[in-house]
Amino acid sequence: MAKPKIKCGVAGVGSLGQHHARIYAALPDAELTGIFETSDARAAEICAKFNCRRFATIAELGEACDAISVVVPTDRHAEVALPLLAQGCHLLIEKPICANLEEAEEVLAAARRYNCLVQVGHIEHFNPVMGYLEKHTGRPQYITTERLAPYTTRGTEVGVVLDLMIHDIGIVLALVKSPIRKIDSVGVTVLSKTEDIANARIEFENGCVANLSASRMSLKKNREIRVFQDNAYLSLDFMNQKGHLVKKSDIIAYGVKLKIGLAKAGDASSIPVHEIPIEKGEPLAIELAHFIASVRTAEQPKVGGALGKSALEVAITITDQIRKNSNK
Numbered sequence: 001m002a003k004p005k006i007k008c009g010v011a012g013v014g015s016l017g018q019h020h021a022r023i024y025a026a027l028p029d030a031e032l033t034g035i036f037e038t039s040d041a042r043a044a045e046i047c048a049k050f051n052c053r054r055f056a057t058i059a060e061l062g063e064a065c066d067a068i069s070v071v072v073p074t075d076r077h078a079e080v081a082l083p084l085l086a087q088g089c090h091l092l093i094e095k096p097i098c099a100n101l102e103e104a105e106e107v108l109a110a111a112r113r114y115n116c117l118v119q120v121g122h123i124e125h126f127n128p129v130m131g132y133l134e135k136h137t138g139r140p141q142y143i144t145t146e147r148l149a150p151y152t153t154r155g156t157e158v159g160v161v162l163d164l165m166i167h168d169i170g171i172v173l174a175l176v177k178s179p180i181r182k183i184d185s186v187g188v189t190v191l192s193k194t195e196d197i198a199n200a201r202i203e204f205e206n207g208c209v210a211n212l213s214a215s216r217m218s219l220k221k222n223r224e225i226r227v228f229q230d231n232a233y234l235s236l237d238f239m240n241q242k243g244h245l246v247k248k249s250d251i252i253a254y255g256v257k258l259k260i261g262l263a264k265a266g267d268a269s270s271i272p273v274h275e276i277p278i279e280k281g282e283p284l285a286i287e288l289a290h291f292i293a294s295v296r297t298a299e300q301p302k303v304g305g306a307l308g309k310s311a312l313e314v315a316i317t318i319t320d321q322i323r324k325n326s327n328k
Helices: 017-026 040-050 058-064 074-086 099-115 128-138 161-176 248-259 283-297 305-326
Strands: 006-011 028-036 067-070 090-094 118-121 140-148 180-188 198-204 208-216 222-229 230-237 242-247
Touching: 006 017, 006 058, 017 028, 017 040, 017 067, 017 118, 017 283, 028 040, 028 058, 040 140, 058 074, 067 074, 067 283, 074 099, 090 161, 090 283, 099 118, 099 305, 118 305, 128 161, 128 222, 128 230, 128 242, 140 161, 161 198, 161 208, 161 222, 198 248, 198 305, 283 305
Parallel strands: 006 028, 006 067, 067 090, 090 118, 140 208
Antiparallel strands: 140 222, 180 198, 198 208, 222 230, 230 242
């Protein structure tokens, strides 16, 4: 006998939330029960496109659903999430989990109290690129990340660190797996009320150093990571889901060729650069399928509240440093 589908809802169907609705409507184990949306025009559009119901209140949406994506502005995450958790709904809360640590702890405490799952929308953890990194990153010694985007008003209720850099903070924390020793940050406000460009240097207790750069003032989009470790150098592109790898063993072999005269100094072509075979997939679809599977099996999701809170804590430390430096 087929198991009943998980009844899903979306709170907020703007530029990102509309894709949550699209994917829930297509997932075989999910049923898009309905949405909550303040815009009449957008609500009508989404309901017509995906044959779902518009609920008048968050409470009505929670009463009808088993699992809900919270895709409202960051500063409203706690306001929307807390009553839904009290109704027993499992939540996927878009990143960052909340705008501050106090609200994040309230949400996590409510999840424990009402025995609900909370998955945080750190979408890059479900990018096939991250899957490759998790398998092939051993003990990274130096990591650089760059995340660039053109300026839009969406997301500017928070600074670029909470808007964009937090993706890479979560990635680096997952790869390094070591306590942080020191953080040094710099940022610049250009068009919004908060930082639009930021750089953070994070030193870990195990000796690894990560240099994270983010900007929402770019003419192009870019999401890249480079990982240097004792046996290899990996360069990967999260946006285009591709990358390349240079192995230490190949560099040693190149040195041998130099000694015996089979290669010339500076001949980079003698060092094999391996293209990384990454099976492409839509990260949001993978993420939501994982969320539905976690709800069905009552297992903690890959990116739970604890990781979401840890990433938020680092992001707030960086933001506070930037604001303190700008006020000097």
